[in-house]
């Protein structure tokens with residue numbers, strides 16, 4: 001079968017394949033839209049599950065309907081529809097795709113329907129893919145299609161994964177004691193193993209090294225934030241494009257073209273906007289916004305520790321607790337003091353339009369799990385952070401937020417009501433202004449980098465040129 005474009009003048013056709021999880025899909029969709037905006041053909045490969053969630057809760061189709069060259073192709077992830085896809089179970093998606101993904105991806109690439117445009121087959125000129133999707137590689141290699149990695153994590157986290165062998169050689173892994181986990185510099189929870197043959201650990205190590213085989217690497221970060229680490233990565237992967245913060249970059253480019261950029265939801269859960277009216281009624285910078293992202297799970301005990309800590313801190317709080325995020329929920333009544341404290345100063349709900357919430361004048365500090373998208377969203381608004389990382393790259397991000405960028409505190413793995421109360425008071429009442437200064441400075445840098453003449457702006461232009469050059 002011929003995969004050549006029938007019309008010689010068709011633009012390059014880019015296939016974008018994210019790991020089917022909220023954070024990854026969000027940043028890949030921003031990239032997909034930026035490329036669509038520049039006139040490239042883009043096909044987004046989504047798992048059927050993800051596509052279903054986006055159809056139900058996001059505004060995927062209205063958002064992309066203005067791009068005549070944008071398409072969606074779907075692929076099963078091999079898991080039953082009701083399989084939990086949160087917490088550590090997120091790895092089930094990876095393992096399942098590893099098993100079934102290769103043949104499904106081949107079928108997709110050979111299908112005339114999925115990759116056609118009005119009956120004309122559009123040859124894929126380049127694949128942009130997420131980590132651990134290496135089952136796609138033999139297929140594209142066979143077809144002579146180049147591939148590029150887009151790692152949706154920070155450069156500091158990527159670098160930690162990239163250096164796993166050096167960490168082993170330095171004797172830092174395997175770890176002997178829990179205390180070491182917390183103190184390992186730049187740690188990421190994937191490194192918290194007592195056996196270096198651990199499957200997850202080995203997978204991360206191999207998959208990250210494989211990045212060097214790609215034609216290029218894209219990172220959702222910017223030079224003023226992570227320049228020194230980006231320079232180190234460039235020594236191994238010279239064709240590196242730092243084009244973040246992507247959500248802000250997209251907004252800026254849409255505005256430049258006079259296109260409405262608001263209401264860009266790609267939520268997997270229904271957004272509850274009732275909090276906006278509640279925020280309107282709160283004083284400026286007075287609210288602690290608490291949200292631990294799309295994957296975090298809390299036990300009932302952890303939930304209570306956070307809850308007591310927040311209520312006892314005496315601060316106003318807006319707390320987002322995903323409906324599927326509490327494990328061992330026994331449905332017992334909430335202690336009266338928590339109920340009263342929440343009614344007096346708090347507001348709880350299940351999912352919100354996060355970027356809009358962060359931009360509200362009432363928000364003072366973001367209590368975050370330090371997912372990379374959340375971190376960037378906070379940086380762009382210039383909001384200090386209190387960090388409680390759940391897993392994976394989040395621990396590295398938390399450490400950088402507190403120790404390198406000095407934009408907040410990292411409470412590490414601690415989940416204790418007394419400490420939480422103390423840290424919340426400290427950041428809201430004592431240290432906020434100091435962190436705010438750093439956060440605002442970085443927000444200015446973020447704005448600069450995506451403006452004409454900025455690093456991310458020109459890197460994106462270079463990336464687009466590079467992608468255009470992949471057409472055969």
Ligand code: UDX
Nearest residue numbers: 022023024152153293294295351352354371372373374
């Ligand atoms: C995880 C990782 O920790 C992250 O670093 C990795 O790159 C992707 O997977 P996740 O829990 O999804 O991330 O967090 P994050 O990366 O912060 O992404 C969550 C996204 O959901 C953000 O864009 C955030 O704005 C959005 N969100 C979250 C909402 O729109 N509403 C909410 O209520 C919560």
